Amino acid sequence: MTFGTMIHEIGHVIGFWHEQSRTDRDDHVTVVKDNIVKSELHNFYKYDEKTINSLGQHYDYDSVMHYGPRSFSVSEEDTLIAKQDRDIGQRRGLSVGDILQARLLYRCHSKQECGGTLYDGKGFVSSPSYPQAVAPNVTCDWSIAAPQGSALKLEFLDMDLPSSDEDGKCDDSYVEVREGQGELSPLIGQFCGDVKPGAILTDGGILWVRFKSGRKRHRMASGFAARYQSVSFKRYLTSARGIIKSMNYPLSFPPDTDSMWHIQVKFGFIVQLRLNELLIPHIKSTGCHGDFLKLIDGPDSGSKLITKLCRSQKRVGVVSSGPSLRIELHSVKKEKSVYGAMTRFLAKYLTRDLNECRKKNGGCQQACLNMVGHYVCGCRHGFYIADDFRNCTDIDECANENGGCSHQCVNTIGSFRCECPIGFQISSYNNTHCEDVNECDSPHLDVCEHYCHNTYGAFACSCDPAFIMGIDRMSCELVPGCGGFMNAVEGVITRPHIPTNNTHSIDCIWFIDVPDHLRISLSLELFEWSSNNSCADYISVRGEETYSGQYPRVCGENGWEHTYNTTSSRVWVHYHSDWPHEGAFLMDYSTTGDSDDYVLTCGGPLNESGVIATPGFPTGYPSKLQCTWTISNVSVIAFHFEKFDIEPESSCQFDYLEILDGPEGGANSTHIGRFCGSDPPPNELKLNTGEVWLLFRSDATVQGKGFRAVYEVQ
DSSP, X not given: OOHHHHXXXXXXXXXXXXXXXXXXXXXXXXXXGGGBOGGGGGGGOOOOTTTOOOTTOOOOTTOTTSOOTTTTBSSSOOSEEESSSOOOOOOSSOOHHHHHHHHHHTTOOEEOSSOEEEOSSEEEEEXXXXXXXXXXXXXXXXXXXXXXXXXXXXEEEEEEOOOOOTTXXXXXXXXXXXXXXXXXXXXXXXXXXXXXXXOEEETTOEEEEEEEOOSSOOTTOOEEEEEEEEEEOEEEEOSSEEEEEOTTTTSOOOSSOEEEEEEEOOTTEEEEEEEEEXXXXXXXXXXXXXXXXXXXXXXXXXXXXXXXXXXXXXXXEEEOSSSEEEEEEEOOOOOGGGTTOOOEEEEEEEEEEOOGGGTGGGGOSSEEEEETTEEEEEOOTTEEEOTTSSSXXXXXXXXXGGGGOSSEEXXXXXXXXXXXXXXXXXXXXXXXXXXXXXXGGOTTOOOOSSEEEEETTEEEEEOOTTEEEOTTSSOEEEOTTSSEEEOSSSEEEEOOOOOTTXXXXXXXXXXXXXXXXXXXXXXXXXXXXXXXXXXXSEEEEEETTOSSSOSOOBOSTTSSOSEEEOSOSEEEEEEEEOTTOOOEEEEEEEEESSSOOOOOOOSEEOOSEEEEEOTTTTTOOOSSOEEEEEEESOSEEEEEEEEEEBOOOTTOOSSEEEEEESSTTOXXXXXXXXXXXXXXXXXXXXXXXXXXXXXXEOOSSOOOOEEEEEEXXX
16 A cells, blocks of 8 residues: 555545545536446545535645546546646645645644634734735735634734725735635625724634735735634624524534524514524433523523424424523534534524504503504593503593584583584584585575575575676566677677666676677776776676687776777677676777678578578677577578587587477477587478578577588578
């Protein structure tokens, strides 16, 4: 047996495995199974991390534990092929990696100026020659471990290296810290510049530190200095959620060790813990006196025990009764029979609101309202919370602003009711308010001649334009000369006679409608018209060109120019007067255009063919219009309506065009139809009486554009 082979076998004795059996071996070598002696295939098995712990070190082609390229070959063919241009299977002796693995495996303390394996529990590490300037192209690696059962804390005392770039990345000079024993361990951080990193604490008790300087010498950069020390494994957690894992996880928890985690959240919350994994070797001889995990409902060991777990389990969940939860993990010295058995756990916790109302209603007499982090007692409607903040007292709602009742308030236990006087009733949408019985909606009461307006406790009547309210405040009296339709090319509008003993207001509207090619001019004179800022009496004018708004409202003698020339063939004049109806006015209107005087008729007998149009077409017909056209000696008549736009209504009760076969009211007259909206009459009518009547009516409110039709007697 060669020296190298003896070293290889001794490596197995001290705990080394074949290098080609590592979990990551497929990234570095190819195993040709067909070329291997079948009885030796077990030497080429690949194992998981639970079986082989590489201690965070890179794959070592030069390891004395690595097989050669033709080991156990059936025909001198390769059984292992390196994926890099490297020799494998040397038997000269231990490689650099083998020596480091042995030091890490047996916790051999070895400290040099540049690197080492540190197991003394506390000490200092620094860049070579610190605090002198850092030499270029230096790389130092330290593996630092605390005694078993302790955590490890690393504190930076000084940091003086070139700064990071704009993206926060260090260049080729930095200090790198990983949680584990080698370069393959999880990265904690890479640091540079002159700002000291915060303290690093690892529950696993092992850190790997690398110092690297770049190619260039930095005269002012002195490197770094740090202090490490082992600390007791007690954790106090105050965050709202987190992950808890045993020391060295996923490796086994050290034997003969105690650890404690104390979770303390805000008052009014509880802790919900879930054990995702718990591994504990079960030893019958010890029962539950070997390794165990305690979950305690409180801050200290004397608090109520929730459970004591002595064997492996998964998905265990517990909830504390208050804001504290304590976890204790205990391990004993292992007998030879349980070497290799693993003790470890992984848990997650989060905070949850404590529902105090679940237990005896939180001590509340009536209502208990749980809130995030606390709770409050409440009372039903009609009660208020007493001074002890738990009991409830009846509220006398009527003592405070009459309970909100608009009239009478009657207090009851836990409530109240509102009552109304005669003539009022409780509102349908608010039971604290009384509303008047609406006389205007009563089918048994006909109070107003024109319009009825309900008021609080009463009602009021109003009249159409050209009418004034009677002395009895319900009837409407026509005021002669108050408004009307005017289609002459010139005319005069004057203030109508209004009885002086009538104290109601009045509105008069005149509609001047002349042919489209003419333009209306207005002049106005006021007599004994007092200026008033409130415009209680006024005259306003609106023409077609005023899309919105109107010409200036005349409230006094200075409110109108002597003459006003419009650009419209249609003008509305509105006169409003309040009592005592003082002052008078005279308005003349005339037209300008190319034709002679022209009077637009509304209705009348028609010829055998021609055009019928509503006054004001296509701008719009006036209100309260009545036009009747008649055509005689006809049996068949054809219509072509260019436009038909009359106020729409399902039964055409408001504005309409009605067609009769025969005179209106005649004994032989037949009703052909009543039309409104945008649907015109039929294009052809057959008549029995030889005479057709066309009646157009408009009411006082909404108007359409009207109609225009070409007709021909056939």
